[in-house]
Amino acid sequence: MDIRAICASTPQLSGLVFAAEDFSLDLSLTRTPSLTEFLFARQTIVAAARAYNLDSAIDLVCTDYKDTGPTGPLVRECQGGAGMGFTGKQCIHPSQVEVVQRLFAPSTERVRDAVRLLCAERKAEGLGKGSWALDGKMIDRPVIEAAKAIVAKAELAGMEVQGLWGEFKDVGPE
Template identity: 30%
Template sequence: MRSKLFVPGSRPELFDKAFRSDADALSFDLEDSVSPDRKTEARQVLQALLSAEAPRASGKTLIARVNPCQSAHFAADVLAVVRPGLALLNLPKVESAEEVLAAAAALDAAEAANGVAEPVGLLLNIESARGLRLAHALAAAHPRVAGLQLGLGDLFEPLQIDRHDPATVHAVMLQLRLAAGEAGVFAYDAAYARFQDVDGFRAEAGEARRLGFLGKSCIHPSQVAHANDIFRPSDEEIARAQRVVAAADQAQARGVGAYTVDGEMVDAPFVLRARATLATARRLGLGQGPT
């Protein structure tokens, strides 16, 4: 899921274009991009879309962002969008484990009501100081939680923090990534609102990738290609991963725990990363190699 393209639920004229895009995932939105007077309409539109066969056959990861747990729209949103083929329910503005448990219970009910056999995961948006402080507890609150996603606009703007200060963004990214890592879930990067600022988007996405994020949110189709490029393992990374795994296999045969690859001492954590790189490469059709 290198790229995740936001699609407003109230804009069905954009749906076909989104499915034709190169985005790995589509996130259909019922929250911020839908005005209060169109919530019901958007919910009905998304229910019809996600009940159809074509979205499931698209090969894309399907995500729906619902309104917050405290919202009057939440229960109806979940019941409408939880359909076969939905991979993740994106829960915004999460600040307590109780909200996570409530969302998990709502998913249980919606899956039973709608005949969904494959469990839908939770992607939690971390968009407040409290949410960031409690990020690990939120991620660990229920087995349905698959990942944490940053929402830097909601996090920074009320606190008058510069959204585009690289040092500040890096600090928050690292904090979220470590919380996600402790809980054993993925971390996903925030959207970048300046969609015409290609250099800024690529710089922030590159930072996220260096910190081990899974991919980056895109608010405009023009950002998708850049996210896919940056979160793609390079040929050099794939080749090194192949060398690390091959050396690990040889070392295991000799009963050696630590060894060198390309002049660097390597042991088990490096092998885990190398195998993950090769798995990603195979999934993207970028070549084969040792597993």
């Protein structure tokens, strides 16, 4: 129950994993397709991982290992988990690996937007601006740090990022 004690007392800890089936057993829950019975626990895992600067928060396993199609449960669970802040997902079958890797990596569009924003940030910084606008949206430190995290994640996933810096080198703040 005290995730803070777990995180604080284990200096070697590098991440947290949500074991939904164990959690279901312990609380006598019935797993549903919506996964709402796990919402509090999943949010707690992600928040604790961030609060304690852990590298990973791994989401629950998708027990339906056969349906890896674009509208199947694995895709829905990956999209939900990534949107919630999880950095990955447990796999129980090799057929799940490609889908999970693809859906937890940032999209090409997000990477392009992040590099473009960071190019504009370089110019804004040179102008002494702490916050500024790009495409009609306010940009400040949290937005910049999020863009840096997207680029770092893309690089870890082996995505092509280097060429984008040249493509957006002339972008500046509004």
